[in-house]
Structures are given as C-alpha cells and as structure tokens.
Amino acid sequence: MSQTGIPDEVRALVEGANIAHIATVLPDGAPHSVPVWVGLEDGRLAILTSPGSRKGRNLDRDPRLSISITDSAKPNLMAHLRGRVCERVDGDRAWTIIDRMSEKYLGGPYPLREDRVVYLIEPEVAWAQMF
Numbered sequence: 001m002s003q004t005g006i007p008d009e010v011r012a013l014v015e016g017a018n019i020a021h022i023a024t025v026l027p028d029g030a031p032h033s034v035p036v037w038v039g040l041e042d043g044r045l046a047i048l049t050s051p052g053s054r055k056g057r058n059l060d061r062d063p064r065l066s067i068s069i070t071d072s073a074k075p076n077l078m079a080h081l082r083g084r085v086c087e088r089v090d091g092d093r094a095w096t097i098i099d100r101m102s103e104k105y106l107g108g109p110y111p112l113r114e115d116r117v118v119y120l121i122e123p124e125v126a127w128a129q130m131f
Contacts, residue, residue, distance in 0.1 A: 005043065009128035010079040013069045014038050014045065017105050020069040022047060024058035032058055038069065039101040044086065045121040048098050051090075052115070059085050059119055067121075079128040081121075089118040 006014070014020075023033040034055055039046040045067065049056045059065065063085035071077040089097065095110075097118045102110035110116070 006040075006045075006081075006123055006126050007128060010069075010081065010126045011040065013071055013077070013079045013128060014040055016071065018069050018072050020047075020067050022055060023066040024055050025062045025064055026054075026058060027061065036067075037101050037105050038067065039097065039104065041097055041118075041120055045081065045083070045123060046097055046101065046118050047121070048094075048101060048110075048116050048118050050115050051117045056117065056119075060088070065121065074130070077128070077130045079126065081123045082125040083121045083123040085119045086122040087120040089120060094118045 018038075019035050020038045021033050022036045023031045026032050032054055036047045036049070036055075047067075051060075065083065065085070067081045069079045069081075094117055095113075098116055099109045102108065
C-alpha cells in the first residue's frame with residue numbers, strides 16, 4: 001500500500017499514460033461515462049475538464065464518481081476507483097497540474113490555455129486486478 005492510501009498496483013496505472021474512464025451521475029440519476037486523463041496530486045486523483053462540460057456540471061452537482069483504468073500495454077491489467085470530488089481547482093494552480101498531466105500524455109504543455117479546471121478526487125475504494 002502506498003503512502004496515499006491508494007494501493008501500489010492502482011497507483012502504477014494512474015501514474016502511467018493510461019486512459020481512464022470516469023462515470024458521473026446525470027441529473028436524472030443515469031450514469032455518464034467518458035474517457036479522461038488522470039494524475040495524482042497529494043494522494044488524490046486529478047482529472048481535467050472544461051467547467052461547462054457534462055462531466056464538470058455533473059461533478060459540481062454530485063461529487064460521486066467511479067473511474068476505471070486499463071493498462072495500455074497489458075489490457076488485461078485494470079484498476080477501479082470509486083470516490084468523491086473533494087476540491088475543484090482553477091487558475092494558475094490548475095494549469096500547473098494540467099501541464100504536468102499533459103507532459104505525461106502528450107510530452108509537453110497542454111495546448112489549450114483557457115476553459116479548464118481540475119477536480120481532485122478522494123478515493124474511497126481502489127483495487128487492481130489482472131485477468
């Protein structure tokens with residue numbers, strides 16, 4: 001187990017350039033799932049989005065979410081996390097996090113410089129498995 005409370009196997013998938021899928025709750029209670037980049041910030045998961053996106057509006061209204069991640073090199077290795085948004089970050093602090101994530105996924109700073117926020121997520125359940 002890592003210092004953050006996230007199991008090491010899950011942490012390894014989050015730290016890699018693996019695409020995750022986040023499921024949020026629509027206003028009518030239905031699930032909404034989309035691919036996202038993920039990162040770690042002070043032991044919490046980080047995702048970025050436009051504040052006006054469907055997932056952003058869902059998370060502002062209901063902080064519950066679920067994330068699944070599959071290893072891009074080993075598709076039978078996956079992780080699942082369930083938790084809640086504990087903080088929405090904007091401004092310079094958000095761009096620092098966004099650029100760090102973009103470096104991991106694109107190899108450089110995030111190409112858009114407006115209309116993005118970061119949601120920090122406190123995991124409540126996290127596990128990984130290989131099947």
